[in-house]
Amino acid sequence: MMGYASLAQTDTGLHMRQRSRAFVIADQSDSNNRIVFINADIAMGDTGVRRSIVGNLSALYPGVYDNTNIAFVGTHQHSGVGGYLEDLLPQITALGYVPEAADAIVKGTVLAVQRATDSLAPGSLTLGNTTILNANANRSPSAYLANPAEERARYQYDQDKDMTLLRFNDASGNARGFLSFFAVHGTSIYENNTLVSSDNKGMAAFLYESDVEPDSMPGNNTFVAGFTQSNVGDTSPNTLGAFCESPGQPWDGQSCSFNQSTCGGTTEDCHGRGPGFTADSYGFESNRIIGTYQYQGAKTLMGQSLAAVTGPVKAVHTYMNMSFREFTLANGTNVTTCPPGMGYSFAAGTTDGPGAFDFIQGENSTNVNNPLWELVKGFVTPLPPPEQVACQYPKPVLLDTGYAHLPYEWSPNTVDIQMLRVGQFVMLIMPGELTTMAGRRLREAVRAALISKGIVGDDAYVVIAGPANTYAHYVTTREEYGVQRYEGASTIFGQFTLESYIDKYSELVTYLSPTVTSSPPSDPAPPEQTSKAISLRTGVVFDAPTIFKSFGDVLGDVKTDSAYHAGDSVSAQFVGANPRNNLRLEQTFLTVDKQSGSTWTPVKSDSHPSTLYQWVRTDTILGTSTVNITWTIEEGTPAGSYRLTYYGDAKSIGGKITPFVGHSSTFTVS
Numbered sequence: 001m002m003g004y005a006s007l008a009q010t011d012t013g014l015h016m017r018q019r020s021r022a023f024v025i026a027d028q029s030d031s032n033n034r035i036v037f038i039n040a041d042i043a044m045g046d047t048g049v050r051r052s053i054v055g056n057l058s059a060l061y062p063g064v065y066d067n068t069n070i071a072f073v074g075t076h077q078h079s080g081v082g083g084y085l086e087d088l089l090p091q092i093t094a095l096g097y098v099p100e101a102a103d104a105i106v107k108g109t110v111l112a113v114q115r116a117t118d119s120l121a122p123g124s125l126t127l128g129n130t131t132i133l134n135a136n137a138n139r140s141p142s143a144y145l146a147n148p149a150e151e152r153a154r155y156q157y158d159q160d161k162d163m164t165l166l167r168f169n170d171a172s173g174n175a176r177g178f179l180s181f182f183a184v185h186g187t188s189i190y191e192n193n194t195l196v197s198s199d200n201k202g203m204a205a206f207l208y209e210s211d212v213e214p215d216s217m218p219g220n221n222t223f224v225a226g227f228t229q230s231n232v233g234d235t236s237p238n239t240l241g242a243f244c245e246s247p248g249q250p251w252d253g254q255s256c257s258f259n260q261s262t263c264g265g266t267t268e269d270c271h272g273r274g275p276g277f278t279a280d281s282y283g284f285e286s287n288r289i290i291g292t293y294q295y296q297g298a299k300t301l302m303g304q305s306l307a308a309v310t311g312p313v314k315a316v317h318t319y320m321n322m323s324f325r326e327f328t329l330a331n332g333t334n335v336t337t338c339p340p341g342m343g344y345s346f347a348a349g350t351t352d353g354p355g356a357f358d359f360i361q362g363e364n365s366t367n368v369n370n371p372l373w374e375l376v377k378g379f380v381t382p383l384p385p386p387e388q389v390a391c392q393y394p395k396p397v398l399l400d401t402g403y404a405h406l407p408y409e410w411s412p413n414t415v416d417i418q419m420l421r422v423g424q425f426v427m428l429i430m431p432g433e434l435t436t437m438a439g440r441r442l443r444e445a446v447r448a449a450l451i452s453k454g455i456v457g458d459d460a461y462v463v464i465a466g467p468a469n470t471y472a473h474y475v476t477t478r479e480e481y482g483v484q485r486y487e488g489a490s491t492i493f494g495q496f497t498l499e500s501y502i503d504k505y506s507e508l509v510t511y512l513s514p515t516v517t518s519s520p521p522s523d524p525a526p527p528e529q530t531s532k533a534i535s536l537r538t539g540v541v542f543d544a545p546t547i548f549k550s551f552g553d554v555l556g557d558v559k560t561d562s563a564y565h566a567g568d569s570v571s572a573q574f575v576g577a578n579p580r581n582n583l584r585l586e587q588t589f590l591t592v593d594k595q596s597g598s599t600w601t602p603v604k605s606d607s608h609p610s611t612l613y614q615w616v617r618t619d620t621i622l623g624t625s626t627v628n629i630t631w632t633i634e635e636g637t638p639a640g641s642y643r644l645t646y647y648g649d650a651k652s653i654g655g656k657i658t659p660f661v662g663h664s665s666t667f668t669v670s
Helices: 047-058 089-094 099-118 200-213 282-301 344-348 371-380 386-392 437-454 480-481 496-511
Strands: 020-027 030-040 069-076 121-133 160-172 175-181 226-227 243-244 270-273 312-320 324-328 334-336 396-401 416-423 423-429 461-465 555-557 567-575 590-597 601-605 611-619 624-632 641-652 657-663 665-670
Touching: 020 226, 020 312, 030 099, 030 226, 030 312, 047 069, 047 099, 047 423, 047 555, 121 282, 121 312, 160 282, 175 282, 175 461, 282 344, 312 496, 324 496, 344 590, 371 396, 371 496, 371 590, 416 496, 423 437, 423 496, 437 461, 437 496, 480 496, 496 641, 567 641, 601 641, 624 641
Parallel strands: 030 069, 175 226, 423 461
Antiparallel strands: 020 030, 121 160, 160 175, 243 270, 312 416, 324 334, 416 423, 555 567, 567 624, 590 601, 590 641, 611 624, 641 657, 641 665
């Protein structure tokens, strides 16, 4: 799975499917002036996947969509599939590249853009914002406090509480959807979970879309609710705080240390807790709560009269090589960024997902009490040369990924710089995770440049969307970088990373003017690496049913002698097969069916948060599997007769894949 970088976190089923939601905005005076905003339920955008998406869309719509006007933004959930990113470092914990995962993301995203394009029609946009409390917290408050006191005094909170919403209206003023921006990490569901999910952004989208169209299955709705990530770097949905989960230790149940988030001097037992925390929780209830807060914020804005968005549609895109990029600060000082490098505190993880060994956050020296790491790190990546050590200071470099080129690039050296303009509304498409204060500084600088250069008036509104297009890890302020918590250690291009982005984005605002028809200068695009990618995962060899059974047969049935009620969980176990045989894109692995006379009608799918699909390989040699399907009955479920249905696909020894269906017995909901 992608996000927590844990080899033990391997997919075993589904909680909620990952989806892409596409938004196309065209200038009515010239519909070729358009942008595509893709809000994908993945951890982050990726260069290789985006390259495939752009290639497909450019071929389908020549002269309409290209590298400039397509933004590929991840919601940054940590419960989804891994192995789709092009660089080696994020592939390692997914056992390399996973072509079927990358292909599914590309296929689904292209289909979403096709549907958005086919439904393009005259309409209008409106814009507003609201405050959402209790939905995020700062997970590195000690680093935030390193920022100047006078700057912090300008803000009430140490994370952004505003949700910005762009409403899409048809020609009659009826809402067709919206795109919202709010900063909160997709870590509501914890690292102990192994079911694919879309975390709190996907939950918010499900809640809103099913509220508008309650009779539509997820994915078949016509109203599209986009919940986009923003300057997410130091935010957390674990709003109760971080606590020591150290049974038998005197610090068990106490808050983790403030500066380094440790328990008894180590990080492993320090865990953030969401608002629905229980000792045996996977975070699903916290996920529902944080998703609900965002759903309610969007609903508040959609019920208000919002400001009209007017003006031209324009996009600008360029590539920027961050390795030793030289530029000048506002005070006239010449500085450089660095080749990528991960600091020691990167290995410590965060309170959302702590690391291991003896690494701790806030470690700005190499005095880690594990001499083995000092010995082996040179074998993992090259030891940093003196110029890299000096450039990355005060970060001590643990993994010098910018100098690691075998078997291919470990981290990106070149990033996408992209801005999308719709009238007075400008979206900064960011190739990384900005912390709260870093995002504030970038937004303010770009807004000031837009106004001072006469591109947009005083009503200019700027938002950040990311991590998008390329994943280049974190962006902190210089003050936060000096503290070297996880976010600073993961700011891979050095202490002037934020200033480099401010310099480039501010420089490019001129190209958002409709009178400027030229393209900005660009560094070379990053090299293609997908063709070099390594995969250590074995394919599905074959499936076999349990002895004396057939695929889809029921092994453990539902209760039939008494009724179920709201809040009860209904489960059935089936003779199963490996779900990798067929990902059932645009389909489902399960349904909950309601009986009406002799007809069964599906009312739930594997995209509903009330259902769980769990697959277990019971014997690798014999190729046997079981599948457990669970439905937790929601309040308001109509009384009647129901069944659980399992859709599977089995692979024979000869390689033929055959679909099959299994049904539970009929049960009653009272």
